[in-house]
Amino acid sequence: MPKPVLTILAGSRPVTGLERLEALADVRLATDAAELAAALPGSEIVYLWDYFADGLRQGWAGADALKWVHLPAAGVDRLLFPELAASNVTVTNARGIFDAAMAEYALAGILYFAKNFPRATLNQRERLWKHFGTSNLAGTRALVAGTGSIGRATARLLRAVGIEADGLGRTARNGDPDFFAIHNSADFASVARGYDYVILAAPLTSGTRDMLNQEVLAAMRPSAVVVNMGRGELVDQDALVAALSANGIAGAVLDVTHPEPLPESDPLWGLDNVLITPHLAGDSRTHLPALAAQFEANLVAYREGRPLANVVDKRLGFVVSGG
């Protein structure tokens, strides 16, 4: 069996495990959209190693042999252009790799506000030793929007430290192994008042865009904190700025914004009750080799004719649990 032709959009970062891939495929390396377009004719597989890079849609007309696109990221929202979605090309993602780091990020954000570290930071700039209020995790309640592998890992970690974690997903249900209860996303505004923490870990789809809107924010407790580690577009950012400015909610930890990078002029930067990180919640010291090993294992499966892991439901926009 001949090696399949594999085009890797490497962007500016070295491709971890490249030699191992070259043993399994006839590799073409592209560093930008133009090189990707040139490499696409005859390519069976595209591996978007630099997942922030664009170019597949621009070169789509030349993708005459494409069967599989792998995106080593959790969210495929930027990748799923209509021609790809309508095609027979299989799309896989990096489901699972970011779970532990993102669960920890959510807990870090929760504890940052629970222990009032924003106030500590402000007081420290003034060299001010002055008592302020803090709160405990035990007995608090978190609502995790997104019941995929990241949301589930988050719920498990929060439960391990004494937080009751409910989920928000496509279908309300009880008896879930990871969530105490799962509410329907359509009921977000009506259930929001019941939570101390709202964690956004949902994929960006037509159904989740702007899910954290003015109505939901108005329903939340003034003491509530939002952690967004999904996509900036899950949030009506103007409504969030308004709620935070008016202390309608207590704080927000944002790993994702709309747009990214967040422009220097954006009012979010200036709010004392906001902490912004530049889209790194899934990072870890091991995530690059883990991503490489995950793709390599799928490439071996591809060559052997076995089913691929982590196939994205292109209509839904994410990997269906268990799939």
Next chain:
Amino acid sequence: MPKPVLTILAGSRPVTGLERLEALADVRLATDAAELAAALPGSEIVYLWDYFADGLRQGWAGADALKWVHLPAAGVDRLLFPELAASNVTVTNARGIFDAAMAEYALAGILYFAKNFPRATLNQRERLWKHFGTSNLAGTRALVAGTGSIGRATARLLRAVGIEADGLGRTARNGDPDFFAIHNSADFASVARGYDYVILAAPLTSGTRDMLNQEVLAAMRPSAVVVNMGRGELVDQDALVAALSANGIAGAVLDVTHPEPLPESDPLWGLDNVLITPHLAGDSRTHLPALAAQFEANLVAYREGRPLANVVDKRLGFVVSGG
């Protein structure tokens, strides 16, 4: 049986559950050292509700009937003056009440540095969206100095999130239910290199004063982070400032300092890799009623002639585990 005379040093804060105590004892309220001295003659019990207040030593000569002093705090270092230590007066403390909050504080401090929130805060002031490194908890190692109830609760919480927690105590041992291993405090410098996080939760005694000294700091990893929630005097603060300034260690989260309040001129305030909170790690929304209920239960035991809970070993300076 007549009610015992109970003097409460209330300081400036209202005594939670006062009416319930008045049902059990003949209560004298003192708001400062002078009132305490006046109330001491004839008092069997002293309850230092405002545990930051002083005065017992100054009034000691008049303590002609004193049998029991209760301090609703974890550390009794400021209370144990020589005359009290040498007397037959029983001292009890608030063992257990602060455990959960302090364990959470330690985890908050660890995650604050693991997720590099100090860098996020600095970048946010500059409105700078720029990637920076973070790390995961899974597989890291923490050394918890202090194997009392606070250190144990901390170890259990850290283990629940994937951190391997060892202890540092008076006796090296294995097979402990909460710690993976316990090292002897005398070996602090020789074992310090093995840890990502060093948590100080020990009582202040002659044996623990300055335990985190220049030698230990020099042995620690440059990536290591210190959390001190015990007493400021556990640390050679000049050596700590030097290590932090030279990036000999990565950071410190300090709930206690020496002295307190930390003077405005102290160099700790100005270090970007330090977070200071004003002695609040044990606080929670429920700690005041919990402290009140704990003393009340002991007062009932006292009246019924049963043994008191949480009796401090005045020679060692803390409650011996299981005691």
